[in-house]
Amino acid sequence: MKDPYLRLREEMVRGQVAARGVEDVRVLEAMRELPREWFVPKGLERACYEDGPLGIGGKQTISQPYIVGYMLEALELTGREKVLEVGTGSGYNAALLAMLAGEVYSVERIPELASGAKAALARCRRKNLHLSVGDGYGGIPAQAPFDRIVLTAAPPMVPEALFTQLADGGILLAPEGEDRQSLIRWRRRGAQLERENLLPVQFVPMLRGVSPRDPPK
Known part of the structure; x- marks a missing residue:
């Protein structure tokens, strides 16, 4: 059966991602292969390929392609890295990470979002992807150290607990700030952390704790 969204994926990758300077062939191929529509609420399958973020519920979004x-x-x-993702959200980014890295651990503070992401990710059949519900501010120390850590929501400042879980030579990538946010790439060199400001961004805030489950309706 022909994939009805294949053309939209190809146009998204070519016109929105590659055209703006993303050159990593593995990234482009993964985004071309993975059905983004699996990770959005019903009725938004075509909208998820538009050039912008999209609300997925719980005041959360699936990020702009x-x-x-x-x-x-x-x-x-x-392809060999052990990755920590803070903020599973829709699960789309976690699925892409699992296609591009070795082992991926993703933590989500909102149980309902985690359940939805788990259902979507089951379709990907990735054995190297591990989901959990928890407070992202604490990371997952039991699985540390991580070669890569990525935050999909913006804290005012990156929590110290996450830096302690970053392996030597590793990269931590995070949107940081409140009203004005920047995407920051940190590299660990032994005891030192090198900071690189990449570009201005606008992400939902990174909140502390685990959100209580919504009561049954």
């Missing part, structure tokens, strides 16, 4: 591609390229993934 270009930003997803840009951040994946900025992580400099080779």
Whole structure:
């Protein structure tokens, strides 16, 4: 059966991601292959290919395709890395990470979002992707150290607990700030952390704690 969204994916990758300078072939191929419509609420399947973020419920969004591609390229993934993602959200970025890295651990503070992401990710059949519900401010110390850490929501400042879980030579990528946010890439060199300001961004805020489950309706 022909994929009805294949053309939209190809146009998204060509016109929104590659055209703006993302060159990593593995990133472009993964975005071309993975059905983005699996990760959005019913009725938004075509809208998810538009050039912008899209609400997925719980005051959360699936990020603009270009930003997803840009951040994946900025992580400099080779296929062997152990990755921590803080903020599973829709699961779309987690699925792409699982296609591009070695092992991926993703933590989400909103149980309903985690359940939805788990259902979508089951369609990907990726055995190297591990989801959990928890407070992203604490990371997942039991699985540390990580070669890559990526935040999909913006804290005022990156929590110290996450830096302690970053392996030597590793990269931590995070939107940081409140009213004005910047995408920051940190590299660990032994005891030192090198900071690189990449570009201005606008992400939902990174909140503390685990959100209580909504009561049954």
